[in-house]
């Protein structure tokens with residue numbers, strides 16, 4: 001017994017010191033890991049905001065974006081918090097009373113004041129970008145165009161936000177920023193791998209933008225945009241076709257079918273049974289249709305639907321001119337276009353129309369067949385089937401679907417094979433596809449040219465490694481203490 005007590009006394013494993021060291025060791029490891037975890041835990045999230053007004057030809061929309069304050073330069077962090085659609089037409093339609101253009105924005109701007117926390121108002125940048133409607137107005141009457149911009153500027157300056165300017169953006173910017181938006185939202189820019197091309201169909205213009213390799217891009221400098229984003233270089237092909245948005249294309253197609261003096265126009269792009277009286281001046285009231293405009297347009301005509309998709313496409317094909325191509329290859333109107341490189345995201349009216357027609361996942365042949373069927377359905381039946389849909393949109397879907405088919409195939413040269421690379425999209429991760437997000441990211445320098453330095457290990461990996469090393473040290477320590485024990489025991493036995 002005495003021997004045993006002596007052994008226990010001499011056994012360091014049972015001594016108070018060793019127990020204390022063990023407890024301290026475990027406590028130290030727990031403290032170390034807890035500190036590592038807490039150190040990297042995000043602080044209470046603080047958000048920043050940005051507002052962009054998309055002053056389109058058909059309407060204006062106010063987009064409010066939000067992002068975590070400390071993650072500004074991380075891709076995919078900015079998202080759309082709210083969209084407010086301004087009531088009434090686009091600002092370019094206020095040419096007869098420019099001051100009302102600004103007034104039309106007030107309701108949405110009041111809404112924006114509620115969506116952005118008051119303490120952030122002063123620092124929130126506010127931009128307005130106007131697109132094809134204002135480009136056309138500036139061609140028609142620069143003075144009125146300036147008055148409209150002055151009127152929206154006055155109202156935007158009166159808001160509590162940090163007003164950064166209202167301007168007409170170029171077609172190149174519209175295309176390139178649309179491309180940035182969808183690739184940013186898809187989180188493709190940081191990876192530096194494949195990107196998605198952008199197809200945007202507005203009311204007055206349409207844009208095609210895709211990344212391409214350098215070969216051949218020297219052919220047309222005006223169609224080339226280069227970016228360095230997150231350390232990757234991109235060469236983009238982009239073109240904006242003014243007057244080829246769906247409203248202007250409809251006017252062009254109708255003007256080409258109408259002969260002044262005729263009291264009726266039989267239109268294959270409208271359903272049979274459709275019949276509306278129109279004035280010739282409404283058809284020719286656009287700088288897009290100046291050519292061929294008769295001196296006397298004060299007549300009216302009855303616009304009658306005939307409902308024939310293939311005839312409609314023939315009529316549409318005639319609005320794409322073919323003046324000869326001065327480059328190695330062209331899309332239409334003598335515009336350079338390198339071979340298309342998919343995949344593509346097609347948004348705005350591409351989506352509205354194809355979604356309504358239930359054509360977002362059909363083959364090219366399937367799309368043609370469905371269009372034939374839709375156009376040949378009598379107008380009264382179409383109205384019966386879709387009682388909740390705005391009649392103007394409903395009447396135009398036969399034209400719009402055929403226009404999209406023709407623009408993509410006859411215009412941009414998509415084939416049965418490449419058609420399947422197009423995805424019709426409205427939103428990506430809750431944010432609308434369109435040029436506004438890319439525009440704001442660019443103006444606020446939120447996409448750095450070089451990839452930001454990141455720690456060699458992700459946070460979880462860092463904590464795991466720390467835990468592992470601590471455990472190894474602790475185990476080594478225990479073994480070294482234990483290795484003393486038999487020696488002590490032996491000594492005891494000898495004694």
Ligand SMILES: O=P(O)(O)OP(=O)(O)OP(=O)(O)OC[C@H]1O[C@@H](n2cnc3c(O)ncnc32)[C@H](O)[C@@H]1O
Pocket residue numbers: 055056057058059090131132133201202203204205206245246247348349352353356393
């Ligand atoms: O880019 P620009 O050419 O300036 O024009 P926009 O910005 O005003 O054009 P949108 O993309 O907002 O809309 C494109 C067209 O789609 C129309 N549109 C909007 N919603 C629609 C819907 O649900 N169904 C059919 N057409 C729709 C709208 O009237 C325009 O003619």
Ligand SMILES: [Ca+2]
Pocket residue numbers: 056057131201202203348
């Ligand atoms: Ca637009």
